[in-house]
Amino acid sequence: MGRMTSWTVAPETYDSPVAAALWRAYYTEVSDRYYLLHEGRRTEPEELEREVARADWSALTPPKGRLLVARYDGEPAGTAGVRLLDADTAELKRVYVREELRGKGGAPILVRAAEDSARALGAARLILDTRNDLVEARALYARLGYEETEPYNDNQYAEHWFAKRL
Numbered sequence: 540m541g542r543m544t545s546w547t548v549a550p551e552t553y554d555s556p557v558a559a560a561l562w563r564a565y566y567t568e569v570s571d572r573y574y575l576l577h578e579g580r581r582t583e584p585e586e587l588e589r590e591v592a593r594a595d596w597s598a599l600t601p602p603k604g605r606l607l608v609a610r611y612d613g614e615p616a617g618t619a620g621v622r623l624l625d626a627d628t629a630e631l632k633r634v635y636v637r638e639e640l641r642g643k644g645g646a647p648i649l650v651r652a653a654e655d656s657a658r659a660l661g662a663a664r665l666i667l668d669t670r671n672d673l674v675e676a677r678a679l680y681a682r683l684g685y686e687e688t689e690p691y692n693d694n695q696y697a698e699h700w701f702a703k704r705l
Contacts (some may be wrong), residue, residue, distance in 0.1 A: 544612050544702065546645050548652040551608040552608045553596035553620075558606060561618045565635040566590050569673070573696070576672050598622040599632065609636065609649045616640045619653040628661035634676065646679050656705050665705055668697035677701075 551558050570582040570590060599606040604622035608615055617636035621629045629654055636645045659667045666688070669676050677699060685701035692700075 542642075545612075546609055546611055546616070546643075546648045548607050548649055550656075551606050551618075553599045553606045554637060554663065557615045558596070558610055561615055561635065561637075562594065562596070562633070562647055563587075564637060565618065565633060566594075568635075568638070569670075572672055573670070582645045595622065603660065605653075605660065607649065607652050607656060609645050609652075611635065611640050611643065611645060617645055617649050621650045621657045621662075621665070623655050623660050624666075627662060628664045628666060629657035629660055631657075631665050631667040634679075635665075641675075647683060650679065650683055654703070654705055663705055664702060666691055666700065666702045668692060668694050668700050670696055671698045 566587060567582065568584070569589060574580050574582050591698045595607065598604045599622055601621040604620065606618065606620045609617040617634075617640070619634045620632040622632065623629050631650070634646065634653070635651060636649065654665055665683070667680065668691075669680070680701045688700050688702040690697065690700050694701075
């Protein structure tokens with residue numbers, strides 16, 4: 540009989556070594572994809588370090604936010620964050636699953652856990668932004684009931700905005 544594999548999702552502090560490693564992997568992937576598409580090159584190491592250093596994830600802490608880490612067979616596998624924007628609305632941030640673990644059902648589990656966290660924070664609606672080239676993310680959000688909506692921010696990289704009633 541084969542070994543059972545499983546996903547778990549739990550809160551994590553934004554500045555933990557686990558979160559830092561997953562965010563570095565996230566930034567490496569999305570930055571490389573952006574630069575390959577727009578400039579035909581990968582991210583320079585100093586560009587990556589600048590982005591990682593500039594990121595402020597303190598909003599993903601209670602009482603108005605939460606960072607979640609997904610684990611696959613106990614190993615860190617992905618992240619998602621939520622933060623309250625107002626009394627009714629939370630924003631979904633940085634949904635990421637390590638490339639070698641994609642296709643194993645982790646992303647929907649992670650997003651649903653983030654939705655549960657947003658509800659626990661008091662939100663009735665979850666919004667997010669994403670880029671054109673992140674086609675997998677856009678397909679995931681559509682499958683999970685998110686609908687395209689009007690822009691709610693001026694994020695220079697955002698090209699699509701989604702919302703879902705919780």
